[in-house]
Amino acid sequence: QVQLVESGGGLVQAGGSLRLSCAASGRPFSMYAMGWFRQAPGKERDFLATINWSGDSTRYADSVRGRFTISRDNAKNTAYLQMNSLKPEDTAVYYCAARPGNWRTRETEYDYWGQGTQVTVSS
Numbered sequence: 001q002v003q004l005v006e007s008g009g010g011l012v013q014a015g016g017s018l019r020l021s022c023a024a025s026g027r028p029f030s031m032y033a034m035g036w037f038r039q040a041p042g043k044e045r046d047f048l049a050t051i052n053w054s055g056d057s058t059r060y061a062d063s064v065r066g067r068f069t070i071s072r073d074n075a076k077n078t079a080y081l082q083m084n085s086l087k088p089e090d091t092a093v094y095y096c097a098a099r100p101g102n103w104r105t106r107e108t109e110y111d112y113w114g115q116g117t118q119v120t121v122s123s
Helices: none
Strands: 002-007 010-013 018-026 032-039 045-051 058-060 068-073 078-083 092-100 117-122
Touching (some): 002 092, 018 092, 018 117
Antiparallel strands (some): 092 117
16 A cells, blocks of 8 residues: 655746655555646546656656656655646646556556645646
8 A cells, every 4th residue: 555645736827837746655665656647627637747666767748748857756755746837727636646567657557646736827
């Protein structure tokens, strides 16, 4: 079992930056690939980024590639999502997720989820 807690969300102006954190507890963090997803009101939850256990392999959705960066610090049991050049359409609840083994891009392949953190980008 892995428990995940996101933090770092908030209100930011368009063009600004935020860094989300996902703190993990439970089983050894390095066993898990991590992913970030988001869900806007009235929409499905979308994949954003994923990273493997060691941090040397990542994958991004086209919508955020070049603006968002996923990373992890296994010594701190924490994954991060650095978000730059934010746009109003980035407004959503952001979730981190974990799965054992290699990274995946589909939410159905993740076993553990955080409670989400709200990100609001004003124009």
